Amino acid sequence: MLVSKIQMTVPDPEAEQGSLYHRYWEEMPCYLSVHDRDFRIIDGNRRFREDFGERLGQYCYKVYKGREEICPDCPVEATFADGRNHPSEQLLTTGDGRQIPVMVHTTPIFDDAGEVAAVMEMHTDIGEVKRLQSELQRSQERLAQLFEEVPCFITVQGPDRIIEHANRRFRETFGDPVGENCFKMYKHREEQCLVCPMQQTFDTGETREHEEVLFTKDGSKLNALCTTAPLRNAEGEVEAVIEMCFDITQIRELQTQLASIGLLVGSISHGIKGLLTGLDGGIYMVNSGFAKDKPERVEKGWEMVQRNVERIRSMVLDILYYAKDRELAVEDVDLAALVSEFRDGLEKKASDADTAFEMDIDADTGLLPGDPQAIRAMLLNLLENSLDACRMDKDKDDHTIRLGIRRDLKWMVIEVEDNGMGMDQETREKLFSLFFSSKGIKGTGLGLFISNKIVDKHGGSIGVDSAPGRGSRFEIRLPLVASPSIKSEDIIQ
Amino acid sequence: MSRVLIVEDDPDIVDYLSSFLGDEGYEVGSAQRCSTALAMMDSFGPDVVLIDALLPGKSGLEFLVTLRCNPTWSDLPLVVVTGNDQLLEDDCQSYLGAHEGVRGPDGVLGKPVDRATLLAVLRVLLNQAPSD
Numbered sequence: 001m002l003v004s005k006i007q008m009t010v011p012d013p014e015a016e017q018g019s020l021y022h023r024y025w026e027e028m029p030c031y032l033s034v035h036d037r038d039f040r041i042i043d044g045n046r047r048f049r050e051d052f053g054e055r056l057g058q059y060c061y062k063v064y065k066g067r068e069e070i071c072p073d074c075p076v077e078a079t080f081a082d083g084r085n086h087p088s089e090q091l092l093t094t095g096d097g098r099q100i101p102v103m104v105h106t107t108p109i110f111d112d113a114g115e116v117a118a119v120m121e122m123h124t125d126i127g128e129v130k131r132l133q134s135e136l137q138r139s140q141e142r143l144a145q146l147f148e149e150v151p152c153f154i155t156v157q158g159p160d161r162i163i164e165h166a167n168r169r170f171r172e173t174f175g176d177p178v179g180e181n182c183f184k185m186y187k188h189r190e191e192q193c194l195v196c197p198m199q200q201t202f203d204t205g206e207t208r209e210h211e212e213v214l215f216t217k218d219g220s221k222l223n224a225l226c227t228t229a230p231l232r233n234a235e236g237e238v239e240a241v242i243e244m245c246f247d248i249t250q251i252r253e254l255q256t257q258l259a260s261i262g263l264l265v266g267s268i269s270h271g272i273k274g275l276l277t278g279l280d281g282g283i284y285m286v287n288s289g290f291a292k293d294k295p296e297r298v299e300k301g302w303e304m305v306q307r308n309v310e311r312i313r314s315m316v317l318d319i320l321y322y323a324k325d326r327e328l329a330v331e332d333v334d335l336a337a338l339v340s341e342f343r344d345g346l347e348k349k350a351s352d353a354d355t356a357f358e359m360d361i362d363a364d365t366g367l368l369p370g371d372p373q374a375i376r377a378m379l380l381n382l383l384e385n386s387l388d389a390c391r392m393d394k395d396k397d398d399h400t401i402r403l404g405i406r407r408d409l410k411w412m413v414i415e416v417e418d419n420g421m422g423m424d425q426e427t428r429e430k431l432f433s434l435f436f437s438s439k440g441i442k443g444t445g446l447g448l449f450i451s452n453k454i455v456d457k458h459g460g461s462i463g464v465d466s467a468p469g470r471g472s473r474f475e476i477r478l479p480l481v482a483s484p485s486i487k488s489e490d491i492i493q
Numbered sequence: 494m495s496r497v498l499i500v501e502d503d504p505d506i507v508d509y510l511s512s513f514l515g516d517e518g519y520e521v522g523s524a525q526r527c528s529t530a531l532a533m534m535d536s537f538g539p540d541v542v543l544i545d546a547l548l549p550g551k552s553g554l555e556f557l558v559t560l561r562c563n564p565t566w567s568d569l570p571l572v573v574v575t576g577n578d579q580l581l582e583d584d585c586q587s588y589l590g591a592h593e594g595v596r597g598p599d600g601v602l603g604k605p606v607d608r609a610t611l612l613a614v615l616r617v618l619l620n621q622a623p624s625d
Contacts, residue, residue, distance in 0.1 A: 273576045277605035281509030284608070288516060297512060304505045392502060394525050 031092075031102070031123040034109065035060050035076045042118065051094040060121070064092045079106040079119045092123060101130045153224070153245040156231065157182060157198055164240065175217040182243070186214045201228040201241045214245065223252040264319070267446070271315055278308035303352055310349070314384065318446040321377065328374060328457055330482065332367040335405050335412065338376055346383055355390045355399040362406040369482040370458050378451040379403075382416040382474050385447065389420025395469060411460075411477045419471035428466055495619050498539035499523040500530040500556065501574070502547075510543070513608060519615070527556040534566060541618055544598075546575035561595045570618035576604040 025032060026046045034043040039060050044052070052063055060076065061067040070077065075086035085105055092100045102123040111117035147154060153170040155163045155177065163177040163185065170177065174185050182198065183189040192199075197208035208228045213221055224245040230238040285301025288294075339361065350357035368375075383401060390399035396419065404415035423431070432452040455462045459479045466472035497519045501507050504525070511521040522537040524530035530542075542560070544553040553573055560566045600614045615621070 270576055273604050277576070278503075278505055280605045281505060285509055285512055288512060292516070300508055304509070307505070391504065392525075394504070 028122075030125065031121075033060065033063075033121050033123075035119045035121060036117075037080060039070055039074070039076060051096075051098075051100075053095045064090075064123075066093050075104055075106045076119045076121060079108050080116050083108045083110075083116050089126070090123070101126050150244075152247070154242065155182060155185075156240050156242050158240050159202060159238075161192060161196075161198065173216050174214075186212070186245075188215045197226065197228045198241045198243060201230050202238055205230045205232075205238050211248075212245070222247055222249045224248060264446075268315075268319060275308050275312055275315070278304055278311070282306075282308060307349075307352075314380070314447075317377065318381075318450060321446075321450050328371040330369055330371055333370045333372045333375060334367055335365055335375070335414075336361050338372055339379070339403065339405070342376065342380060346380075346387075349384075350387060350401060353387055353391045353399075355387060355401055358400060358402040360402060360404040360406075365405055365407055365412065366480075368412045368478055368480060370478060371454075374454045374457075375478075378454040378476075379414070379416070381447040381451045382476075386416055386418035386420060386472065389418050389422070389472060391420075393419075393421035393469075395421075407480070408477075410480050412480055414476040414478070415473060416476075417471070417473040422468045422470045422472055423464075423466040424468050428464060431464060432462075494518065494520045495540045495615070495621070496520045496522065496538060497615065498530065498533060498537055498542045500527065500542060500553070501525065501545040503545075506545075510606070513611075514615075517612060527553075527559070530556065531559065534560075539569070541570040541572065541615060543572050543574055543602075546573050557598060558592050558595055562592075570599045572600040572602060572614060572618070573598040574602045574604060574606060 028045055029047070031048045031051065032045040033041050033048050036042050040057055041055060041060050041063055042057070044056065055063045059070075061069065061071050061074070065071065073088065075088050078084075078086040085107060087103065087105050090102055090104050092102055094100060100123075103126050105122045105124075107120045107122070108116040109118040109120055147165075148168045150167065151169065153173060154165075154167040155170060156165040158164050161181050161183075163180055163182055166174075166177045177185040181192070183191065183193050183196075187193065195210075197210045200206070200208050207230075210226055212224050212226050214224050215221060225248050226243055226245040228241050228243045231240040231242055233239040282301045282304030285297050285304060287301075289297030289299075289301055339359065343359070347357050383403060386401040390401060393399065398419075400419055402415070402417040404413075404417070406413050432448050452462055455476055455478065459482075461477050463475045463477075464472060465475075497514050499507055499510050499514075499521060501510070501523065502525045507523045507525070511523055514521045522533055522539065524533055533539075544556055546553040553575075557571055557573065560569060560571060599618055602611060602614065
């Protein structure tokens with residue numbers, strides 16, 4: 001007994017080491033199992049037993065996967081065949097039915113003859129990795145979706161000003177830009193813009209905000225508010241720049257319209273002041289003319305009153321035309337007949353201003369598709385302008401305004417000509433601008449703007465030739481065949 | 494009899510103001526352009542000049558600066574007539590700002606011109622006693 005006792009207490013290094021390794025085997029934080037050539041499990045560690053039960057002697061495919069036959073991609077079989085590790089990803093089903101994604105490694109166990117006697121399989125739970133992977137993928141998909149679907153134009157550009165990515169909205173509006181330069185896609189320019197916010201963000205690493213006028217792939221313009229921001233790599237260096245552009249065209253249009261209304265109000269009150277001056281002056285002349293028995297003065301004053309009443313009339317028409325949603329009412333227009341309606345009135349006005357009024361209308365002008373009321377307003381506007389230009393010109397004694405109408409192939413050509421004071425270059429250039437008037441206090445700057453719009457809406461064109469002191473000649477061309485650009489929509493947009 | 498030169502491009506207003514100031518005992522001359530007005534400075538010899546702010550070619554303010562810079566007329570009373578007070582104010586600031594030392598207009602009258610105000614301004618500028 002003593003001996004045996006002593007034997008029991010003498011440390012056996014081999015046995016101790018074996019028990020240490022067995023403890024390691026037992027405590028390994030993964031499933032460890034040993035398989036024989038028949039794919040039976042001949043050993044398993046604690047974790048294996050905990051999750052799969054006491055299954056020694058059973059087939060691994062049955063234990064791990066609930067199968068009745070060997071798996072088609074069995075790594076144990078492969079290791080038996082070549083003695084190597086065959087890593088693979090597998091899905092195991094535990095004893096209580098949980099599915100666990102694992103990374104499998106196989107190791108051959110050799111016998112004394114160097115043959116593979118058994119294969120050890122190590123299953124590492126990669127459930128957490130898988131979960132993180134799929135979460136990463138989901139968030140990547142969400143980001144990609146966000147990038148694609150946000151209601152603004154987004155591009156990512158590299159340091160060489162080449163677009164690397166663009167979102168759907170950008171591609172739809174500007175075309176596929178990948179590999180192109182932003183200035184080419186956005187602005188149809190051949191070279192980099194003078195001030196490039198992308199470049200500034202690359203240089204300073206700071207966000208930039210700027211407003212741009214961009215050109216879409218079909219050539220239309222849009223106003224955009226653009227923000228650039230740096231995209232940094234792990235070292236904090238700016239690797240790329242992202243640019244987001246918001247379409248603010250509608251906001252700008254609204255602002256322009258509001259500004260126009262403000263200008264209109266200013267312009268109208270300015271015009272009214274001018275008209276009041278004329279009326280006030282005319283009334284003074286009439287009254288003082290009667291009081292002092294000066295019939296000539298009465299006559300002059302009365303003309304002033306009439307002229308200013310006429311101006312009020314045309315100003316009110318202009319304002320209504322500008323303010324109202326006016327649709328073109330297109331019909332066949334007989335220009336000669338239309339002119340004859342206002343001929344007498346205009347001749348009277350011309351003779352009051354000591355100006356001759358000549359008409360030169362071809363006999364066979366025929367009919368023209370158009371809105372008679374709009375054309376009449378446009379003609380009167382031009383003719384009255386001509387009359388004003390003659391009245392204001394004191395350098396010449398004889399003044400003439402001339403209205404010519406003729407056909408020229410596909411066009412009806414209308415000429416309104418005068419030998420009045422004429423216009424300098426600046427006036428000519430601003431002629432059709434809204435609220436521009438060369439008549440000082442007497443103009444609202446609406447007349448020619450509206451005339452130009454009317455001609456434009458008819459699909460026609462308007463040209464002007466003028467020099468100071470010589471007079472002016474307007475040539476209006478209206479198509480004889482209804483132009484496709486004739487639209488029944490607002491004349492003033 | 495004091496002489497008033499009206500520089501105004503609208504013949505109606507020239508007729509009206511000439512008649513009115515004539516009735517009030519002034520001798521009136523008129524010009525529609527600055528060049529004509531400049532030529533009349535010697536021949537007509539005005540005591541006061543009424544200048545329309547918006548004139549073809551040279552603006553009324555340019556004409557004012559021309560007169561102010563000429564020693565013969567630098568002290569002559571000049572009145573600017575305008576339909577747009579704000580515009581005139583802006584123009585005055587930017588234009589006269591560029592001509593340092595040039596005195597602005599002696600009076601500014603808004604359109605439509607109030608006849609009583611016009612007479613009052615002229616009387617003050619010409620050191621005349623009110624007629625009644």
